Amino acid sequence: MEQQQALEIGRDVIYREADLLDRWEWQAWSELYTVECEFWCPAWISEIKIGDDPAKTLSHFYMTTRVALQDRTWRIESGVAPFAVPVPRTCHVISNVYVESNDDTSMVLRSHWHCMTYARQATSSVYGFYDHHLIKEGDRWMIKKKQITLLNDHLEMPIDVNTV
């Protein structure tokens, strides 16, 4: 597959992911992920060094199944979690997307993201990079791995799977 074609396909998946999160279409969002998947946001271990091994250093998120992601979105809309009452509104903006590598059934995409979260009549803002690993399952391109680099990790508000 040409890189340009891969870019169009991949961009569509990650734009859709952001859109589904922001519109609270949780089920459809989770189904972008393969059943076994990796959702990883390592913690920084110094100002200039970020964790590179989830077995040894802390992560903000390290989940390895779609169902674990669904647990998280269940909590967000459950109405029993004080942090998500009312559910925060989010707006993800993704840019600088390019294909790092690809073949006919897999690709790695790099992008930059910014998520604004509106809760308690105030906006908080986090941003960073994404590394998406996509694979083709049947006709569908799915997310096999999402690695989130959170740049402003001194946080004014807690974060969740929908706000990064």
Added chain:
Amino acid sequence: MSGNSATTAAPIDFGRYIRDDQEQGVFSVNREIYNTPELYDLEMEYIFEANWVFLCHESQVPEPNDFYTTFMGRQPVVVTRDNDGELNAFINACSHKGSKICLTRQGNTKFHTCTYHGWVFDNQGNCVSVKDREDAGYSEAFAAQDFGLKKVPKLAEYRGWIFGSLEADVVPLEEHLGDTRVFIDLLVDQAEDGMELIPGMSSYTFNGNWKFQIENCLDGYHLNVAHKGFLEITNQRIKRLGDKYTGPDIEAMFASHLKTGSFGWKQGHAMFFSENPAPEFRPLWPEREKLTERFGAAKTDWMIRYGRNLTVFPNLQCTDNAVIGQFRVLRPLAHNKTEMQIYCWVPRGESAAARQQRLRTYEDFFDIAGTGTPDDVAAYMNCQEGAEGRLAQWQLGYGRGQTAMVQGANDLAKELDLNPATSTMGPLTMSDETLFHGSYKAWVEQMQAGHDRALAKSKQAGS
């Protein structure tokens, strides 16, 4: 410690912020303790900058020439380990113009060079070079001054936990920690090489008073309400796994026959413990025989069988419950804003499997991106906003456990050779709230003592 303008005002009676009538069995806290902006500077001056505060753990400055930056109250501080392996601490500000000297959170260097005008200090804080000193034209009197970094007057370590005080006239650290040392020992002794903090942390602020955090760490009452989301998720996981589930029975965690209780100390420290009905799922379980050999059955039982949450007043909290341990360091930024740094602590040298189990469980609940801490943070913010409801002055959150609480040591405390101000035992559903009393009483005592000192000082200066 510099005087604050507030100290020149009329004397304040800090006792007005709490109501403590043990004869009638009524303890309460006035909401003004949370919503009065002026109290912040006084708390900094009389508590955080006038007594022992936690600085860092030795694993954050393990090697010679390591440094770690933090705060004592409002004041930036750097802790160093010098060439000889000794600890030092000084104000992290150049003696020349006050520019911060150490610009990273931690690092390793023999000499600290100010990035503004190039003065150089060794890792004991001595000034070893002033750029172009010979041409400076300093007066003799000026040159005779100490150019070194301002030392933190008191610095001490207990089993790798490093504390400092900006006031020199304080009791020795051992006396300040008192009985909490027994519980610190229970953490440190879990591995032959002690404990360490896993690299990485959550660093965040919340719009709420620091005392909400102090309380929440020891609050068993909120667990199945504020954290209902977490508990429901856990139940769903168990259901999904069906026969394949091999973890603890979550419902059993809340059984009424379990032994729970608390201790409060006059220094403001407090501890909550609860029996874990399924200690065999804790990562320390495989070590129990080795531990029993070293420490005896009773102490090992306390390490493994009881979940323990400890507050070392005013800025450190340490938990060792369920699967994981957590280290929380708090720093008030305003009456309605607090900064937190939270870590996952582990016994050094534990197996890779135990480490993974701790990491994943910690992230699942405690991390600022987890399913527990965000709900606590939301509760603090809700309390801060609610505290503006000044029409209702007195909080009703300190009465549970009142009739079970005894002044001084109960039998269990005596068994452990402890000397707390209050002891309480009762079922988990009692959810003791008397363990908060000690922190508030210490708050009043330290605030009053600091205030009286400051007033005496300003009177002296004025006369």
